[in-house]
Amino acid sequence: MKKGLVAFTPFQLASLRLVFAGSVGAYFFVREFRKLSKKDWLFLSLSGALGNLIPAYLFASAGAEIPSSLSGALNAMTPFFALLTGVVLFSQLFKVSQAIGIIIGLAGSLLLIFSKTKDGFQFEIDYLIPCSKVILAAFLYGINVNIIKSKLSHNTAIVNSMIPLSIVSIPALIMALQTGAFNVAMQEESLKPLLYIILLGVIGSAISLIVFNTLVKKTTAIFAASVTYLIPIFAYFWGILDGEPIGLFQVSGMLLILLGITLARRS
DSSP states (O other): OTTGGGTSOHHHHHHHHHHHHHHHTHHHHHHHTTTSOHHHHHHHHHHHIIIIIHHHHHHHHHHTTSOHHHHHHHGGGHHHHHHHHHHHHHOOOOOHHHHHHHHHHHHHHHHHHHBOSSSSOBOOGGGHHHHHHHHHHHHHHHHHHHHHHHHSTTSOHHHHHHHHHHHHHHHHHHHHHHTTHHHHHTSGGGHHHHHHHHHIIIIIIIIHHHHHHHHHHHSOHHHHHHGGGHHHHHHHHHHHHTTOOOOHHHHHHHHHHHHHHHHHHHO
16 A cells, blocks of 8 residues: 555545455356345445445555554454454354453554554654544454354355455446546556555455455454454564564564464464
């Protein structure tokens, strides 16, 4: 996202990302069109909106204002929201060890979020609004993972991934046309940023979503969401390559994240 925003606006980036991701799923949309029930289409559409469409624009907007590593760290709040919405909205049961694992992992994420310098804590007040956008996206992810587990578990991971992406690519295409995203993409200086967006859509959305939904199908919604605690670790390593610092606080946060995932898995 950071590299794509060099040439595109947040809305253009999010729109193109979804268009490229949805194009991967077009074949599956046609293949499954007559096989799915009306109830399936309802929840698949809802999953697409909550798990892909709205978060894509929230993340792109936030990515223009905060470091990518911070955005990735905040996304690790997803398992907390998966547990909360699972209990409140879907009457899901949970074990104490799951809650402890999530809290420990969340503590590790907070260490990464606030330790923006090598030797201490720092948080910019201007980050509040963009951080709120990422937290809202994580909340929507939490709802979505419960929808997939509770309402769509009878479908394959490919169906639960590709159909929602195909659905949301339609409004994304309209948004891309309205914001002039394709006009920008035709410019020579936009070629490299466009390639990053293609990678973001195909790998960061389509392929990763299949892997994630496979995990949801084989495990619990809470554990599947808990693996997003790994995102801050990889986000920080990418941040290091981009010149961001790392020290004791960052390493401690990563270790807490891994411990939290381990506890959530054992539950």
